[in-house]
Amino acid sequence: MNTPNTCTTVKPSDLAASYAAAITENPANSAASSSSRKKRGVARHTKFWAPGRTLRIAFLSGSQAFKDGVKAAASQWLPHINLKFEFVEGVEGDIRIQAGEGQYWSKIGTDALLETDGPTMEIGEWMLQPKVFAHYVMHEFGHALGAEHEHLHPEANIPWNKDAVYKAHWIPDDADEDDLRRKTVEERYFNLLDKSEVNYSAYDPKSIMHYQIYQSWTHGDFEIWLNLDLSEKDKAFMASAYPAVDSTVETI
């Protein structure tokens, strides 16, 4: 069954606040802004946390099995990044996870700082196959660490059969270009990101941040299965975003 992908990302309503939060947390986030400012009139920026810090991750709800599953899968990022995760109970945390009924979403990186209460991430508590559940957790944590969707990479060249994608998302045939549901699908699947938003990495169809793409949604035989593991490029991307801070360098 070609069910729609469930993850949605949450865009900040206040871009200036998003920028300020990102730069205050990690000044290196401003580096992406200069080249694109002319083009869009808005400073784009990355949203990575400060390398070396401990992220407090609170569970707002969920069973013990759910929490254990989230901790195990999320921790697969840790060998590749210079961050620590501290999982805590209660409502206070840099990242706050809500167990849901099948919805998956996350704020991107430091956008989680824009509010101090309520969830910054939701993960379905359905009893999925463990490997599929782990995929979703690693994917949502990818967003929480600052990654965007890989199928929206500026160099992604997916031969979409758009009508098939609309149909799979129950968009009526007569929906016109202003139809909100149609626009939502376009934003989630077709509208590629600006180069400055996904700096320094080539398109990676094996990324954990890629949607599953059914062959029936494309022209020809293009398809992408649900990626179940962090790809080598995923690891390299996050390693460059969260480099080790070398305190042992001697000054001459």
Ligand SMILES: [Zn+2]
């Ligand atoms: Zn996603």
